[in-house]
Amino acid sequence: xxxxxxxxxxxxxxxxxLATGPLGSFVIWRRMAYFGDATAHAAxxxxxxxxATDLPIGLGTLTVALAMAVTVAGLSARGWAMDTTLGVxxxxxxxxxxxxxxxxxxxxxxxxxxxxxxxxxxxxxxLGLVWLGSLAVLGLLVWRWQKLLTATLSEDLAHAAGIDPNxxxxxxxxxxxxxxxxxxxxxxxxxxAAMLIIPAAAARSFARTPESMAVTAIxxxxxxxxxxxxxxxxxxxxxxxxxxxxxxxxxxxxSVVRRI
Amino acid sequence: xxxxxxxxxxxxxxALIAAEHVCVRFGADEVLHDISLKVEPxxxxxxxxxxxxxxxxxxxxxxxxxxxxxxxxxRRAGLRIGYVPQRLTIDRTMPITVRRFxxxxxxxxxxxxxxxxARVGMAGQEAxxxxxxxxxQLQRVLLARALLGKPQLLMLDEPTSGLDxxxxxxxxxxxxxxxxxxxAAVLMISHDLHxxxxxxxxxxxxxxxxxxxxxxRVVSTAPEYRALFGLGTQGALALYRHEHDHDxxxxxxxxHRPQHxxxxx
Numbered sequence: 001x002x003x004x005x006x007x008x009x010x011x012x013x014x015x016x017x018l019a020t021g022p023l024g025s026f027v028i029w030r031r032m033a034y035f036g037d038a039t040a041h042a043a044x045x046x047x048x049x050x051x052a053t054d055l056p057i058g059l060g061t062l063t064v065a066l067a068m069a070v071t072v073a074g075l076s077a078r079g080w081a082m083d084t085t086l087g088v089x090x091x092x093x094x095x096x097x098x099x100x101x102x103x104x105x106x107x108x109x110x111x112x113x114x115x116x117x118x119x120x121x122x123x124x125x126x127l128g129l130v131w132l133g134s135l136a137v138l139g140l141l142v143w144r145w146q147k148l149l150t151a152t153l154s155e156d157l158a159h160a161a162g163i164d165p166n167x168x169x170x171x172x173x174x175x176x177x178x179x180x181x182x183x184x185x186x187x188x189x190x191x192x193a194a195m196l197i198i199p200a201a202a203a204r205s206f207a208r209t210p211e212s213m214a215v216t217a218i219x220x221x222x223x224x225x226x227x228x229x230x231x232x233x234x235x236x237x238x239x240x241x242x243x244x245x246x247x248x249x250x251x252x253x254x255s256v257v258r259r260i
Numbered sequence: 261x262x263x264x265x266x267x268x269x270x271x272x273x274x275a276l277i278a279a280e281h282v283c284v285r286f287g288a289d290e291v292l293h294d295i296s297l298k299v300e301p302x303x304x305x306x307x308x309x310x311x312x313x314x315x316x317x318x319x320x321x322x323x324x325x326x327x328x329x330x331x332x333x334x335r336r337a338g339l340r341i342g343y344v345p346q347r348l349t350i351d352r353t354m355p356i357t358v359r360r361f362x363x364x365x366x367x368x369x370x371x372x373x374x375x376x377x378a379r380v381g382m383a384g385q386e387a388x389x390x391x392x393x394x395x396x397q398l399q400r401v402l403l404a405r406a407l408l409g410k411p412q413l414l415m416l417d418e419p420t421s422g423l424d425x426x427x428x429x430x431x432x433x434x435x436x437x438x439x440x441x442x443x444a445a446v447l448m449i450s451h452d453l454h455x456x457x458x459x460x461x462x463x464x465x466x467x468x469x470x471x472x473x474x475x476x477r478v479v480s481t482a483p484e485y486r487a488l489f490g491l492g493t494q495g496a497l498a499l500y501r502h503e504h505d506h507d508x509x510x511x512x513x514x515x516h517r518p519q520h521x522x523x524x525x
Contacts, residue, residue, distance in 0.1 A: 029354045150365040153350060159325040160343035160415075161365045207355040208389070 006229070008127050009119045013225025013243065015130045016186050017199065019137035019179050021218030024200035025210065026141075026172055029152050033197055034083070035072055038090035040180050040192035042068035044097030047114050047184075051104045058129060062181035068093060069173040077166060094189070117188035117240030119229070126185055133182035137175045144171050149210055186225075187240040194244045199224060202251040205258040220250055275300055276339055276413045276445055277322060282331035284314070284321050291317050293469045295331070299413060304439060304446040304459060308479075309466035310488060315449045316346065318466065319417050322447070339413060342406030342444070346417040348398065350390050358393070358401055359386035368408050376404040379441075380434060395422030399431060407438065414438070416448035432459040 027036050043061040050060025072089060076082050101111060113121070122130070141148065151158040151168040158165045183192045199221040200213065207213030228243025235242075278298035284291050292314045299305055309315045320326040322333060323343060350356065362373045370386075377383055380400040393401065399419055406414060416435070420428040436459055439446055464473040471484035479485050 029351055031351070146363075146365045146367070152354070153356075153361075153364065154345060154348055156320070156323075156325060156345050157343065157348070158365070160323050160341065163365060201353075204353060204355065208357055208387075209360045210354060210356055211360075213355055 005120055005122075006233075008122050008124065009229055009239070010226055012119055012122045012127050012130045012186055013229060014222045015127070015134045016179075016183055016195070017134075017218050017221025017225055019134035019175070019182065020195050021199060021203075021216075021221050022141045022214035023137060023172070023175050023179055024196035024221075025203070025214045025217055026148065026152065027176075027193075027196050028200050028204070029210075030172070032172075032176075033193060034086040034090065035069075035076075036176060036193040036196050038072055038086050038093065039065050039069045039176050040183075040189050041090050041094035041097070043180050043184050043189045043192075044114055045093050045100060046097075046181075048097055048100030048104070051101070057184075058181050061184050062177060064093075065180040066174065066177035069177045070170075073169055073173045077169070097189075112238075113188070114184065115188045115190050116238050117184070117186045117191070119186045119239045119243075120232075122185060130182050130186065133178050137178050137182075140171060140175055144168065148172065187243055191240055191244050194247070195221065195224075198244065198247040198251050202247070202254045205254040220247070220254075224250060273300075275334075276336050277341075277447075278334040279318075279322065280332050280334065282321060282333065283329045284317055284326055285329045290329075291468065292321065295470060297464060297470065297473075299445050299447050301412065301445050302439065302443050303461045304436070304448070305462045305464060306460040307447070307449045307464045307466050308489075309451070311451065313467045315451075315466055316417055319415055319447070319449055323415065336412075340409055340411045342409050342411030342414045344399070344402045344406050344414070344416040344419050346419075346421060346449075348402060352391055354391075356390050357386065358382070358388045358390060361390050361401065362405050362408060364405075366409065372408060373404075376408050377401075379407065379438070380404045396427045396431070399423065400434070403434070403438070407442070410442075411444050414444050414446045414448075416446065418449050418451065420450070435459060 027033060042064045046061035046064030047057055048060075049055075049064055050057045053060070068089065072082075072086060075085055098111070101114070147158070147163045148168050148171065150161060150163055151165040155165040158168070179196070180189075180192055183195060187195045200217040202220050203213045203216035206216055224243050224247035227246035228239060231237060231246060232239040232242040237245075275298035279295050282295040283293055295318060297305075307315050307318060317326055321328055323341070324333075358377070359370075359373055362368055362376065368376075373386065374383070377385055380403050382397065382400050382404060385397070385401075388397075390398070390401070399422070403414075403416075403419070414435075419435075420431050423431060435446055435448070438444065458476065460476055462473065463476050463479040465471040465479055465482070465485050465488060467488055471488060472479055472482040474482070
């Protein structure tokens with residue numbers, strides 16, 4: 001069954017949404033959208049680094065994404081003006097990455113697969129990595145769930161309860177870097193943040209508790225993934241952007257339904 | 261519990277929490293200077309001071325949120341603190357019911373949650389969204405959450421800042437009721453003079469350092485207090501002053517202490 005590239009692609013999309021649903025909810029609650037962008041864009045630099053050192057692409061992106069995420073989290077903890085800082089870091093990382101990748105002629109033609117993903121070409125081992133990474137992120141979030149929620153609601157309340165908000169922020173940063181490494185193949189560096197934010201934002205319309213929002217985001221993410229795959233096959237459109245198009249359509253529908 | 265310098269060391273006498281010559285600095289600014297205080301079981305202590313006097317910082321230092329530059333903090337071993345912050349702004353993007361909020365960070369049973377809500381006058385409001393609560397309701401839910409930890413000490417940071425006057429008076433009555441029912445000590449911050457003083461056993465007047473402290477009556481006549489807050493509140497104080505029928509040990513050595521007149525019933 002896994003021999004079919006379509007089955008692999010579908011499973012990869014569903015696996016990714018297990019991580020992006022709950023993590024995307026935190027990204028929204030904590031207003032980290034731009035933060036997600038900076039981390040995701042840094043992944044392109046990670047691709048170049050991996051090619052230069054002959055390391056696996058996944059390891060390169062994970063390393064650079066983690067470095068970027070930790071840097072940004074450190075700066076924000078020190079009270080930098082995040083809007084500007086993130087704007088500088090996110091776009092510089094992308095530009096440096098694109099320039100660096102251009103030194104590898106073999107990749108040049110392949111560049112769009114890193115920017116927009118290449119879910120139809122997911123191999124068995126890559127599928128395994130997607131599920132492994134997503135389950136790791138999901139496990140991490142479930143394990144820290146109560147503390148993460150408390151720290152998100154109020155750092156002071158967390159402190160008073162003996163929870164270190166900085167540690168919980170670090171947990172989210174690590175989770176974000178993992179998701180970026182996993183999602184690069186599926187939706188590409190430019191649209192990872194969209195995959196985090198849009199399903200979770202759509203889920204907000206129905207949810208009454210943080211848990212229901214996270215679970216609904218997983219479902220909407222999976223539906224977007226499968227729907228985008230279908231759209232891509234039907235209209236021969238690029239798959240990564242198609243997934244986000246379906247997610248955006250779901251968001252629009254849920255927003256309207258909520259009004260009524 | 262957060263790491264506190266000296267936390268767990270033996271406390272003088274029966275006190276729950278104490279600060280000894282504590283200084284807090286933000287960069288070169290000394291926000292709090294030479295603060296010594298302690299809170300005994302079951303008493304209601306109010307920290308009073310103008311804006312920028314370091315009230316919130318003092319509470320946050322006692323909680324271990326703000327690091328102490330000098331001096332030390334002492335806590336009774338295993339002390340359970342319930343904290344009610346000044347305000348809680350819940351981002352509208354987060355859906356969360358009152359019931360779910362009460363289970364953070366420690367999960368509580370439905371029964372315990374219902375009891376805590378009933379105690380603060382919010383019975384049956386479990387399904388409400390936190391973001392739709394009024395200021396007074398939110399304060400009550402925050403208090404309910406703090407009570408679920410069965411605190412020996414409640415710490416409240418300007419708990420009534422979002423309330424109108426009747427709401428404020430009702431909230432302080434609630435605090436006193438809770439003290440009666442649970443025996444918890446209360447340490448709270450206020451900038452308002454009348455109602456708070458009536459509800460307190462002891463008032464600490466703060467302006468970067470401790471200007472004066474004592475019973476509400478003593479503090480309201482202290483020259484340091486008048487210098488900070490003016491004289492206009494005397495009439496109101498007389499109206500609100502009430503008698504407490506228990507004793508204080510006046511073991512609070514401090515050079516700013518005003519002349520105490522002992523007139524406890």
